[in-house]
Amino acid sequence: MSRDEPNASDEPVATEGRAGRRPTIYDIAQKVGLNPSTVSRALNKPGRTNAATEEKIRAAAAELGYRVNPMARSLPTGLTGTFAIVLPDITNPVHFELIRGAEQVARASGFTLIVSETEASADLELETIETLQPSVDGLLVVASRLADEELAALAREKPIVAANHSAPSLPSVIPDLVMGLTAAMDHLHDLGHGSVAYLGLGDIQINRARWDLTLDLATTRGISAVEITVDAPTVAGGADALRRVRASGVTAVLAYNDLVAHGLLRAARSGGVQLPESFSVIGFDDIFSAELAAPALTTLRSPLREIGTRAMQTLIDPERNRVPSKVVLPLELVVRESTAAPSVRTR
Amino acid sequence: MSRDEPNASDEPVATEGRAGRRPTIYDIAQKVGLNPSTVSRALNKPGRTNAATEEKIRAAAAELGYRVNPMARSLPTGLTGTFAIVLPDITNPVHFELIRGAEQVARASGFTLIVSETEASADLELETIETLQPSVDGLLVVASRLADEELAALAREKPIVAANHSAPSLPSVIPDLVMGLTAAMDHLHDLGHGSVAYLGLGDIQINRARWDLTLDLATTRGISAVEITVDAPTVAGGADALRRVRASGVTAVLAYNDLVAHGLLRAARSGGVQLPESFSVIGFDDIFSAELAAPALTTLRSPLREIGTRAMQTLIDPERNRVPSKVVLPLELVVRESTAAPSVRTR
DNA sequence: CTGTTAGCGCTTTCAT
DNA sequence: ATGAAAGCGCTAACAG
Numbered sequence A, B: 001m002s003r004d005e006p007n008a009s010d011e012p013v014a015t016e017g018r019a020g021r022r023p024t025i026y027d028i029a030q031k032v033g034l035n036p037s038t039v040s041r042a043l044n045k046p047g048r049t050n051a052a053t054e055e056k057i058r059a060a061a062a063e064l065g066y067r068v069n070p071m072a073r074s075l076p077t078g079l080t081g082t083f084a085i086v087l088p089d090i091t092n093p094v095h096f097e098l099i100r101g102a103e104q105v106a107r108a109s110g111f112t113l114i115v116s117e118t119e120a121s122a123d124l125e126l127e128t129i130e131t132l133q134p135s136v137d138g139l140l141v142v143a144s145r146l147a148d149e150e151l152a153a154l155a156r157e158k159p160i161v162a163a164n165h166s167a168p169s170l171p172s173v174i175p176d177l178v179m180g181l182t183a184a185m186d187h188l189h190d191l192g193h194g195s196v197a198y199l200g201l202g203d204i205q206i207n208r209a210r211w212d213l214t215l216d217l218a219t220t221r222g223i224s225a226v227e228i229t230v231d232a233p234t235v236a237g238g239a240d241a242l243r244r245v246r247a248s249g250v251t252a253v254l255a256y257n258d259l260v261a262h263g264l265l266r267a268a269r270s271g272g273v274q275l276p277e278s279f280s281v282i283g284f285d286d287i288f289s290a291e292l293a294a295p296a297l298t299t300l301r302s303p304l305r306e307i308g309t310r311a312m313q314t315l316i317d318p319e320r321n322r323v324p325s326k327v328v329l330p331l332e333l334v335v336r337e338s339t340a341a342p343s344v345r346t347r
Numbered sequence C: 001c002t003g004t005t006a007g008c009g010c011t012t013t014c015a016t
Numbered sequence D: 001a002t003g004a005a006a007g008c009g010c011t012a013a014c015a016g
Helices: A025-032 A036-044 A051-064 A070-077 A093-108 A122-135 A148-154 A177-191 A205-220 A235-240 A242-248 A258-270 A304-316 B025-032 B036-044 B051-064 B070-077 B093-108 B122-135 B148-154 B177-191 B205-220 B235-240 B242-248 B258-270 B304-316
Strands: A082-087 A112-117 A139-142 A160-163 A171-175 A195-200 A224-229 A252-255 A280-285 A298-301 A325-329 A332-334 B082-087 B112-117 B139-142 B160-163 B171-175 B195-200 B224-229 B252-255 B280-285 B298-301 B325-329 B332-334
Touching: A025 A036, A025 A051, A036 A051, A070 B070, A070 B122, A082 A093, A082 A122, A082 A304, A093 A112, A093 A139, A093 A258, A093 A304, A093 B093, A093 B112, A112 A122, A112 B093, A112 B112, A122 A139, A122 A148, A122 B070, A139 A304, A148 A160, A160 A304, A171 A177, A171 A304, A177 A205, A177 A252, A177 A280, A177 A298, A177 A332, A195 A205, A195 A242, A195 A258, A205 A224, A224 A242, A235 A242, A235 A258, A242 A258, A252 A258, A258 A280, A304 A325, B025 B036, B025 B051, B036 B051, B082 B093, B082 B122, B082 B304, B093 B112, B093 B139, B093 B258, B093 B304, B112 B122, B122 B139, B122 B148, B139 B304, B148 B160, B160 B304, B171 B177, B171 B304, B177 B205, B177 B252, B177 B280, B177 B298, B177 B332, B195 B205, B195 B242, B195 B258, B205 B224, B224 B242, B235 B242, B235 B258, B242 B258, B252 B258, B258 B280, B304 B325
Parallel strands: A082 A112, A082 A139, A139 A160, A160 A171, A171 A325, A195 A224, A195 A252, A252 A280, A280 A298, B082 B112, B082 B139, B139 B160, B160 B171, B171 B325, B195 B224, B195 B252, B252 B280, B280 B298
Antiparallel strands: A298 A332, B298 B332
C-alpha cells in the first residue's frame, strides 16, 4: 500500500471487518480458517509457525488493514510498549533537545513516548509519576524535584532513569559539572575577574550542586562569589535580576541557564547597560538562540540531545534500567562575545 | 498522603498487595468484603452506590495505594484516556508552545498526551498515525504533510484535528494569514520597499498558502516578489539562503519562520552584511528568541499556545471533534529592528 | 506446528 | 444497592 496511489478503492480502512470495528486477530483467524492463537504466533513469533501459513496470515492481516491493539496486548504481558518522560517545563528549550533525543531512540526501537509536564512542582511530579506508571514500561525523569529516596521507592514499581540531575539510587545521565564550571572559572580568572555572581534557582538539588561547586572553584582562584536567586529559570526571571546584579558590584555572572542569561542581556540592552563592558555573562546549556543574542552568549554547552538518547537507551535496556549508574557527559565552554576582561572602572 | 511526611512507614507503595503486584479492584473488594463490580461502581460512578460503602471502599483503595490500570479499563470501554500530537519536528520552537498548550489542556482534563515526530515525511506521518490510532482517543496533527482526503479517511477511525494548517474536512485551528501578511506587506510598502523575496519551503501546503498570498498582496501594492526556496525550515536553511537573497537584489525578505530568519541574520552578521541597511527581514511566529536577536526581529506573532489549546479543546470535545470547522486566530505584526526603509544605494 | 483453554483488570448488562 | 457473569483483544501455557 504505497502513497503513490493515494486513495484507491481498495483502501483497507473501510474494507471488510464489518461495521467500522477494527479487525482483530479473530477476524483474520476466521478468514484464513485458523485459530486466533496461531495468528498471534504467526504475527509475533516469526519462525514458530509454518512458513506457508504465516505468509497466508500476514497477507490476510494486510488485506484487512489489521493493527495490533496495544492495550489488549499489554494486559496479559504487563508490557505497554510506551515510556514516559516527565519534566518540569516543556517550554524550556533545554528540554527540547533532550526530548528529541529520547523520542528518537524510543521511536527507533518501536516504543511510544508520553510527555508530561510537572510545572516544577514536586507534588505534581509525584502525582504524575504514580498516575503514569501503570501505562508505561518505565520513566525518564528530567531535573526532578523529588528526593533520591522518593524516586527510589517509585522505581520499585517501574524503572526510572534520571536525566540532567543525579539520583544516586538510579541510573543517571548528567553533564560533567566539574569540567564545565572549572573551564568557566578559569576563563573568568584568565580574563582578570575578581568577583562573580551565581544567578541561581535557590533550593533545587540540581541548582545546589552548581552553586556549591561554583563557590568552591571561585574561592580556590581568589574570586569572590555571591549567590543571587531568580524566581524562575526563565527570560523574565533573568531580566528581573539585573538590578540585583548591578547592586552587587560583581564584574561577572554565571547564569543558571541560557534563558536567565538571555533575560539579563535583554534587560541590560533595554536599560542602556553596555555588555560585556559593565559585566561579563556566562550562560548554561547553549540553547540554539545563544549565538543569536547580542552580544552572542558565552555559555557552557550541555550535550542535551545526547543526554536524552543515552538516558532513553538505558531506560529501554532491561539489563541496565534497574541498576544505579552514572553516565557523565562532557560540558564544554563556548566562548563568544558576552565575556571580556573587566573594564578598569568597574574593577 | 502529603509530602510533608516524606517517607513514613505507611507508604502505600510497598504495603499490602502481596508481592509487589499492583493492587487491583479485586484486592480492595476482598479487603472490604464486597464484589469487584461494586468497587468499580463506587470508584467511578459517584452516587450510584451506598454512601457508607463508597466511603469504605475509597478508604481501602487509598490504604492499598490503588491506581486504576488504564490499559485494563480501555479494553471494555474502547476509550484510552490519551491523545496524540503528531508533528514534523519536535525541535522547532514553534511547536513547543503548541505542544505546551495542548498538553496543558489535556492534563487539566485528565488526559495523557503522546508526542510523536514525523521528520517532515508524509509516509512516516501516515505510518505514525495508523500505529498510534488504537492507543488513543484522537489525534492532533500539526502542519500535516498529508492531503485532506487522506486525513479525512484516517479520521473515520479516530477523530483528528488539524493545527497550524487547514484541512477542509477536519476541524482546523490556524492563524489568520490574510491579516498577518497584509500587515507585513503594508509595513514594507509604507517603508518604501519595492521588492520582496519570500523565503519558503517549496511544495508544502502550509507554505503554498503563504506564498500565494504574499504574491497577491505584493502585486497589489506594486511590489515585485520572488520566491526563494530553503532546504529546511531551520537556522541552517536560512543561513544557507543568504547568497541567493543578495543575488536577487531585493530590499526585503519575508521568511517562512523565525528560524529561517534567524539563520539569515546570523549569516549576514558573520558575513559582514549590515542589517537592516542591506535588506529588511520579517520573520514568522515570534518565537521567544526573536526579540533577543541582533537586530531584534520584526515578525508575525502567531498565537501558538492558543492554537494548541484551542485545537486540543475541540479534540477532546465529542460534539466538535468530528465536524469540519475552522478557527482562525489573529496573526499580528510585531515591529522591531530588522525592518527599515531601504537605503538609497540599494533602492 | 496448531488448537484449547485460561486469564490479564476492568466495565457492564442482567439478576437478585 | 449489590452480586454474578460475560467479554474487551491478546498472549501463554498446555495438549495434541
